[in-house]
Amino acid sequence: xxxxxxxxxxxxxxxxxxxxxxxxxxxxxxxxxxxxxxxxxxxxxxxxxxxxxxxxxxxxxxxxxxxxxxxxxxxxxxxxxxxxxxxxxxxxxxxxxxxxxxxxxxxxxxxxxxxxxxxxxxxxxxxxxxxxxxxxxxxxxxxxxxxxxxxxxxxxxxxxxxxxxxxxxxxxxxxxxxxxxxxxxxxxxxxxxxxxxxxxxxxxxxxxxxxxxxxxxxxxxxxxxxxxxxxxxxxxxxxxxxxxxxxxxx
Amino acid sequence: xxxxxxxxxxxxxxxxxxxxxxxxxxxxxxxxxxxxxxxxxxxxxxxxxxxxxxxxxxxxxxxxxxxxxxxxxxxxxxxxxxxxxxxxxxxxxxxxxxxxxxxxxxxxxxxxxxxxxxxxxxxxxxxxxxxxxxxxxxxxxxxxxxxxxxxxxxxxxxxxxxxxxxxxxxxxxxxxxxxxxxxxxxxxxxxxxxxxxxxxxxxxxxxxxxxxxxxxxxxxxxxxxxxxxxxxxxxxxxxxxxxxxxxxxx
Numbered sequence: 364x365x366x367x368x369x370x371x372x373x374x375x376x377x378x379x380x381x382x383x384x385x386x387x388x389x390x391x392x393x394x395x396x397x398x399x400x401x402x403x404x405x406x407x408x409x410x411x412x413x414x415x416x417x418x419x420x421x422x423x424x425x426x427x428x429x430x431x432x433x434x435x436x437x438x439x440x441x442x443x444x445x446x447x448x449x450x451x452x453x454x455x456x457x458x459x460x461x462x463x464x465x466x467x468x469x470x471x472x473x474x475x476x477x478x479x480x481x482x483x484x485x486x487x488x489x490x491x492x493x494x495x496x497x498x499x500x501x502x503x504x505x506x507x508x509x510x511x512x513x514x515x516x517x518x519x520x521x522x523x524x525x526x527x528x529x530x531x532x533x534x535x536x537x538x539x540x541x542x543x544x545x546x547x548x549x550x551x552x553x554x555x556x557x558x559x560x561x562x563x564x565x566x567x568x569x570x571x572x573x574x575x576x577x578x579x580x581x582x583x584x585x586x587x588x589x590x591x592x593x594x595x596x597x598x599x600x601x602x603x604x605x606x607x608x609x610x611x612x613x
Numbered sequence: 614x615x616x617x618x619x620x621x622x623x624x625x626x627x628x629x630x631x632x633x634x635x636x637x638x639x640x641x642x643x644x645x646x647x648x649x650x651x652x653x654x655x656x657x658x659x660x661x662x663x664x665x666x667x668x669x670x671x672x673x674x675x676x677x678x679x680x681x682x683x684x685x686x687x688x689x690x691x692x693x694x695x696x697x698x699x700x701x702x703x704x705x706x707x708x709x710x711x712x713x714x715x716x717x718x719x720x721x722x723x724x725x726x727x728x729x730x731x732x733x734x735x736x737x738x739x740x741x742x743x744x745x746x747x748x749x750x751x752x753x754x755x756x757x758x759x760x761x762x763x764x765x766x767x768x769x770x771x772x773x774x775x776x777x778x779x780x781x782x783x784x785x786x787x788x789x790x791x792x793x794x795x796x797x798x799x800x801x802x803x804x805x806x807x808x809x810x811x812x813x814x815x816x817x818x819x820x821x822x823x824x825x826x827x828x829x830x831x832x833x834x835x836x837x838x839x840x841x842x843x844x845x846x847x848x849x850x851x852x853x854x855x856x857x858x859x860x861x862x863x
Contacts, residue, residue: 403664408659408723410658413655467723516860540854591861594849599842599844600844602768603771607841613757
């Protein structure tokens with residue numbers, strides 16, 4: 364059997380400790396190559412840079428940075444840097460959760476979406492903790508799930524979004540396969556003023572309201588479980604399609 | 614009945630002709646307020662700006678620009694600019710298609726995703742044409758679909774992604790409710806060199822391969838139909854969830 368080729372990326376930038384911990388964890392499973400943004404790209408979602416050329420810098424033998432988004436990194440890694448299509452993509456470890464509706468904004472998860480578009484088994488890892496972040500337990504779990512993803516099939520056209528509770532190995536309750544919960548922000552915009560007294564808006568903060576039930580990603584993490592959610596590329600509401608055909612007569 | 618409040622946005626910027634055509638089209642249906650990016654934001658996906666404050670500029674009575682992404686515009690409009698939650702959100706008209714996997718990168722569609730997160734009926738409009746763009750027929754269809762969206766229910770937690778074929782009103786074959794197709798790019802990265810001879814990569818171009826069958830968005834537009842796809846917030850692969858619970862014993 365040939366040595367697995369593993370692409371390691373993230374959205375926090377190539378120097379992020381979470382990325383280093385993830386790279387170290389999967390290095391025992393094959394050839395692990397880092398291709399990551401040269402700076403923080405949090406909340407860039409699935410943004411793709413098409414209005415300027417991108418520069419790749421080799422920082423070490425198996426480490427490259429790109430002056431672009433996580434999605435840019437994945438597509439350039441696959442098409443231009445790696446010798447062949449990788450056998451696995453791992454993204455993270457993100458310092459902070461990627462749960463519920465927040466998945467949609469996440470650069471960490473979007474890198475895994477891009478990998479899935481190329482039919483590469485892709486895993487996104489996030490640690491639902493507050494600073495200071497300790498990635499040791501998450502890295503051990505990442506090794507376990509990455510080795511499983513190399514031997515088992517993932518659900519078709521889907522990635523796995525993995526969120527870790529902020530607990531020690533002994534405190535973790537186990538693993539739960541979950542569905543995406545719903546998150547509702549209220550008043551998550553602060554008002555601030557520039558030096559000339561002009562009002563500006565700063566998105567962030569506010570109170571978070573979760574809903575969606577016991578089987579969601581958020582509830583699993585809250586209850587001390589590792590949450591593993593299969594996220595699919597197909598965004599179609601298939602039930603909604605039947606409803607529209609029945610009710611929306613044009 | 615109170616006058617409907619309609620939020621109009623896009624990803625190409627507040628001065629885009631497609632936005633103006635859409636605003637004019639829906640103005641007869643209620644109070645239509647433009648809150649749009651101050652510059653082109655194509656392919657920014659669902660990116661949210663959290664690392665700096667955002668400035669809102671009022672350009673005319675019902676027209677505001679934001680120095681941020683389409684998602685920023687929607688959340689600031691709802692929370693800070695509009696007098697109440699709007700009854701409808703329309704995004705576009707995008708010059709160029711938003712079909713299949715490309716939806717994931719689209720700022721036009723992401724604005725409608727953000728609206729859907731706030732439970733606002735949201736429609737994204739794109740014209741699958743080449744320059745020069747003539748938005749007249751699309752604007753007429755936008756008026757029709759926006760008036761329907763004000764009186765009919767949309768599928769729950771879903772937006773409608775609408776793509777127009779590049780045809781005259783008489784040539785259009787009708788409307789089709791479709792599912793999202795799959796798009797595969799190959800070699801969609803060009804190599805270029807900076808003035809110092811260093812290689813750079815420019816994402817774009819390449820050959821496009823479509824697959825996914827007759828009932829997809831891409832096939833509908835190709836066959837001269839207006840494509841209407843219900844896109845949902847829930848990204849969970851529910852079948853994949855059952856498979857993981859059965860097969861991935863940890």
